Amino acid sequence: xxxxxxxxxxxxEYHIPGTGPEAFNLRRxxxxxxxxxxxxxxxxxxxxxxxxxxxxxxxxxxxIQDTIVFFGSARIVPDGPLGRYYxxxxxxARLITEWGISVSQSTGQAEPRRRFVICSGGxxxxxxxxxxxxxxxxxxxxxxxxxxxxxxxxxxxITPELxxxxxxxxxxxxxxAYLAKALVVFPGGFGTLDELCEILTLAxxxxxxxxxxxxxxxxxxxxxxxxxxxxxxxxxxxxSDLNLxxxxxxxxxxxxLLTEGLTRYYLEPERDLRHPMEEAPxxxxxxxx
Numbered sequence: 001x002x003x004x005x006x007x008x009x010x011x012x013e014y015h016i017p018g019t020g021p022e023a024f025n026l027r028r029x030x031x032x033x034x035x036x037x038x039x040x041x042x043x044x045x046x047x048x049x050x051x052x053x054x055x056x057x058x059x060x061x062x063x064i065q066d067t068i069v070f071f072g073s074a075r076i077v078p079d080g081p082l083g084r085y086y087x088x089x090x091x092x093a094r095l096i097t098e099w100g101i102s103v104s105q106s107t108g109q110a111e112p113r114r115r116f117v118i119c120s121g122g123x124x125x126x127x128x129x130x131x132x133x134x135x136x137x138x139x140x141x142x143x144x145x146x147x148x149x150x151x152x153x154x155x156x157x158i159t160p161e162l163x164x165x166x167x168x169x170x171x172x173x174x175x176x177a178y179l180a181k182a183l184v185v186f187p188g189g190f191g192t193l194d195e196l197c198e199i200l201t202l203a204x205x206x207x208x209x210x211x212x213x214x215x216x217x218x219x220x221x222x223x224x225x226x227x228x229x230x231x232x233x234x235x236x237x238x239x240s241d242l243n244l245x246x247x248x249x250x251x252x253x254x255x256x257l258l259t260e261g262l263t264r265y266y267l268e269p270e271r272d273l274r275h276p277m278e279e280a281p282x283x284x285x286x287x288x289x
Contacts, residue, residue, distance in 0.1 A: 051171035072126025072186030093133025131157035
């Protein structure tokens with residue numbers, strides 16, 4: 001372990017009495033300026049907490065209330081064999097952003113909260129396409145990047161003040177899940193499957209109080225990769241669990257499913273509130289037994 005800069009300095013009571021200049025030079029740095037301490041195992045709780053507070057402060061400054069999360073492979077490129085998914089993710093993100101801007105402005109507030117903001121994992125591929133689509137619509141978007149040895153560098157379409165670099169996967173997942181009103185899952189590999197199954201588990205167990213719409217984009221791909229009917233057949237999930245998600249194959253159909261569900265579960269109930277919600281970001285609450 002690296003030692004702090006002040007490690008081993010003698011105590012002034014044994015070295016220099018009084019309060020002269022020499023004694024002043026022995027003053028220890030405050031703990032939060034000690035880089036070696038902050039990188040030590042003892043400071044792991046502080047690093048975890050910082051990955052909660054740093055994004056939170058930016059979401060508050062930017063008045064981000066909630067998000068629509070795009071998951072999908074970092075390896076899909078526009079001119080590759082699955083390139084259509086890149087262009088369709090970009091188009092869907094554009095449609096959602098335009099609609100989200102209109103919803104935000106319809107409140108009549110001087111500083112409206114930003115609704116249904118596009119959020120991605122911050123990297124290339126489908127993540128880049130989602131952030132690119134938000135830019136096409138003139139909106140802001142979020143990138144939750146993770147430091148990896150390969151593949152994962154922030155894409156250039158993320159709004160700079162909403163671009164974050166995470167060390168801990170679980171803190172990144174927290175921000176994916178707890179602001180999301182919907183999840184759009186494009187074809188992907190292990191990382192995409194991990195994120196999809198985590199959100200499906202939260203929905204299945206009703207651990208989160210808020211409803212998360214889940215769209216699997218590309219029915220041919222997903223029905224080949226995941227055999228949901230077999231899970232029902234072997235009683236690993238209930239038949240009703242198949243209602244936790246929907247399939248979509250075009251940006252227009254996906255957009256229709258999303259706007260219909262978001263209006264029903266969020267916009268219409270909010271119109272019935274005597275006082276509009278003020279919380280931004282709107283972090284989902286969890287249920288306790």
